[in-house]
Amino acid sequence: MRTRTNWPAMIFLIIGALFILFPIYMAIAVAVKSPQELAQSVLGFPSHIHWDNFRQAMSITHYWHTFGNSLLITFFAVVLTVLSNSMVAYAIARNMHTRLFKSIYYYFFAAMFVPFPILMLPLVHQMSNIGLANRVGLIILYIVYGISFNVFVYIGYLKSIPLELEEAALVDGASRWRIFWQIVFPLLGPMNATVAILTGLWAWNDFMLPLVMLSDPNQYTLPLVQYAFQSQYSTNYDLAFASYLLALLPMIIVYLLFQRWIVSNVTKGAIK
């Protein structure tokens, strides 16, 4: 009796899914066609894959190098964010009864509502003055700017971890550092996953920070390079789309492989 399918809901979802998938189908169809085939029909099913678009796009955007930049920035942003932000959140969560730590918490929280444009202009000057208008500076900014949101998310979860474990370890003479790294940090596993996914998606797909921070084209990330080379594509749509697809592909592959894990962890962080 419980297994009867709700058909109106199914039909709505199928229409919605087609609406989601159509632009992606179009992007693939344009990317794999030769210019002649594209001129005949944009949406028709491609007769064969025109690999030359991808080869050209890869050489124009220095694909592997750019991919390396994005990977490097994302990797360090994710790892260092998880390690540092969880520790800050722990220290704040265990001292929320003191006025000092409570103020620190509200300071980070309030910063969530400060729009980036207000610091953007002075930040660009500040970062280039101290020689950090580059990949390293970008990694630092992702870690630091993430604190606001991540501390908020971590603290919600830290409250559910019983204090008894820590107290027992403290009696045994363990230091706060050891307690955090050996007992609390492993227990934060699910939240670490959530923060890692959200930070990873942010750093990988971000456009605005790389746009204002990276002055050397050698350090460009995948989204930024699509923007920077737009003029070279002008009317070469097949080439442009091959390039777009190559930029989207790594994240699509990661998503297809870990889809269930990603969706469930993002949800967990969201409802905390």
Place this chain on the structure above:
Amino acid sequence: MRLLKSVRRSWPYLLMTIPALVLFFYFHTWPALHGIFLSFTNWNGFGPYHFIGLKNYVDLFHDHQVLHAYGFTFLFAFVTTVLVNVLSLLIALALNARIKLPNTFKAIFFLPYVLSTLIVSFIFNYLFSNVIPDVATQLHLTALSQNLLGTRWAWVGIVIVSVWQGAAFNTLLYLAGLQTIPEDVYEASSIDGASPWMTFWRITLPLIAPFLTINMVLAAKNYLQVFDQVVGMTNGGPGTATQSVSFVIYTNGLGGGELSYQSANAVVFLIVLVIVALAQVRLMQGREVQL
């Protein structure tokens, strides 16, 4: 003595927090304060400067480009926030119903969230400028045969791309909310003879109200700062029709030599965002931020 003891006890905690605090202040709050300071000067990025009081602020209110940007940004953010939330709620309700392949559908609907907004906007740009006019011409639909992004309806195109991508995350939040409602609540209401329509308005919606408000606040905050979609779709055009506030601050502030003037614009923008957030928080009344 007491103080000394409490400092010693909290010493490791302070060591864990202070470096982050210093870095946060240096990379976030300091440039923000610097921006506020610059907004009272005529500095343009180099050389000497003078204090000019509130002149930048007064000029802002006579600047058509800036005023128009606020108009566009509010219109866009309002329409997008409402559409994203209505659609997300509908999708979440459908995903929560008895359907086949629930995980496949969930995977498809969340997919846009993992894609780069800028690149998605480039793809939609082509869709509007080439594909739709082509198809419309073949079907003799003259109304759609021109590039929407070149008309005064360009903002609708930016709304569409934002909804396409933005519905993903909110759908997930609503679905999580719907799954907290126990099955027997629905059973009870159907035994009492309530129509699905009434069940939705009287039971489902009130129970997921907290998710509704959180989603609204987050969506409004994000869409008021719209930037990537504008760059990818119209680059502010046609003319200046779809320049958002963030777009104006970036283009004129960094490229156009209006550093201090656009800093004043950014300060006004900050105030506007805080007012909007506070107004929304007031509307959600009773629901406090959980510590």
